[in-house]
Amino acid sequence: MLKSYEAIYDNGQVKWLEDTPKVTSARVIITILEESNKSVFSRRQPPEFIAGKGKTL
Template sequence: MLTTIEATFENGQIIWNEPPPGQTKRKVLITFLEDAAGPISQRRKAGSLKGKISVPDDFNEPLEDLKDYM
């Protein structure tokens, strides 16, 4: 079973945010996460492009370029 515990690695030492479960000898895997690069973008609001995009009336009509293949 795997358990994930958040900690900080600083000056060669691991500083636990909470105590690890159990005090017996165990194998551990340590993954170093990259620092976030820049601010997190905001979620897009549905409908924000309303009125800015239009579809031409002849959208479903055959294209002149493909007339020879039809």
């Protein structure tokens, strides 16, 4: 069964972001995602046409 885990690869080290796999040895497939200019944790913005039109009740 295949499972996906999110991690960051930095200078030869893998840093797990959430759950750590419960295995001591395994065959893996690595997919590298291109970095974008946006931060991974950037704040979402509403579309221009609805910005400022919401009301808090």
